[in-house]
Amino acid sequence: MTARPADATGRPTLEQVAEAAGVSRATVSRVINEVPTVDPRIRAVVERAIAEIGYVPNLAARSLVTRRTDSMALIVSEPPGHTVYETPFLQRLFTDPYIGRVTAGAQEVLRPRGIHLVIIPADPPAHHMVTRYLRQGHVDGVLLISSHGADPLPQHLADLGIPAVLSARPGRPVPVSYVDVDQQAGARLAAEHLIGRGRRRLATICGPQDMPAGQDRLAGFRSAVATRLGVEVPSVQGDFTRGSGEAATHRLVDRHPDIDGLFVANDLMAEGAVRALQERGHRVPEDVAVVGFDDSIAARESHPQLTTVRQPVEEMAGEMAQLLLAQLRDPQRAARSVIFTPTLVIRQSA
Known part of the structure; x- marks a missing residue:
């Protein structure tokens, strides 16, 4: 025929x-x-x-x-009215190694299943547009990078019934699954390492304190130092960018010129901190030992290379994708959390 x-x-x-x-x-x-x-x-x-x-x-x-699009959204969100950061949102989005690592980890799970990942910036001017896009059913679910307690997007997703998984513990209770690392345990690793290297005049450059990660890393470091040394740790806040780490280090050393150990709440800021210390004539690690957090490419590009707390971002992002796929298979599945264990990667800076 x-x-x-x-x-x-x-x-x-x-x-x-x-x-x-x-x-x-x-x-x-x-x-x-x-x-x-x-x-x-x-x-x-x-x-x-x-x-x-x-x-x-x-x-x-x-x-x-x-009723499937075979597409998922990776949304990087910043809440409306947020003013902590000095660096513009889109500049931070495309210079932060964390975003690339999350994308790579999620793709490892989704691409073999023929699922496309759509990256969507959600800075304050675009929030209503992103919400409308999601309500129109252009994607099957959302992997959400949202770290600020004031961000309304996690609750909006829950209210709309859109399947979603968060990249970190939400700042306030919301019935959405999330994947995180034990932030306080990671900061304690940094404190124990610096103290074990004989450093006693410790300080920290913390992240924004409206973010659970920023809060937990500061709390974990301060708690460990108080337990071991019985002292309070001075801190200066940065915004998780290289420039803010550099500026914060200058402010910190102006106030505390005798510090000999520094914990910086992420690698980008730590790279900036090393640069600022060297500009002021401090040798790293001989004069000031520096420990970062993340084990990103910034840790390996720093001179000297950074000792840092590793969070397995690619594996965590893969777990986010798996949780989202499981939710799509079973919409009645209860929200759950998966917490990864951090490790310390020792290099030349401490």
Whole structure:
């Protein structure tokens, strides 16, 4: 029997696949839409016909059947009215190694499943646009990088019933799954290492204190130093950028010129801190030992390379993607948290 002609665009049609495979159009549709009840032998025949003819499914039509877009959003959010950062949002977004590591880790899980990852910046002017985009069903779910307690987006996602997983513990209770590292334990590792290196005049450059990570890293470091040395640790706040670490170090050394050990709440700020110390004639680590947090590429690009607390960001992002896929399979699945254990990576700075 002669196969039916292709459509007006010249592309093979569903009917041609059905005729080549000797099955009904409905059976081909079930195979394409991955209906699990199709007999494996029939599925193999249909898939072979698809390959031979070169049929490409109409994704728009398929989404009407499956109610899936095969796309997920990776949203990097900053809450409206947020004024802590000195550096513009988009500049931080595209210079922070953490974002790239999250993207890579999520892609490792999603790409083999044919799922696209759409990266969406959600700075204050764009919040309402992002919410509208999500409500219109352009993606199946959201991986959300949101670290500020004042950010309304996690609660909005929960209220709208949009499947989502957060990249860190939310600043306030919200029924959304999240993946995090034990932040306080990581800061304690930094304190123990500096003290073990014989450093006694310790200080820290902390992250923004409206962020749980910033709060926990400061609390963990201060608690460990108080327990071991019985002293209070001076601190200066940065905004997790290299420039803020450099500026904070100058302020800190102006106030406390005798410090000999410094814990910096992320690697970008720590790289800036090393640069500032060297500009002031301090040798690292001979005069001031420096420990960062993250084990990002900034730790290896610093001179000297940074001793740092490693959080396994790629593995954590992969777990986020797995949690989101599980939620899509079972929408009634209860929110859960997964906490990873940090480790210390020793290099030249401490």
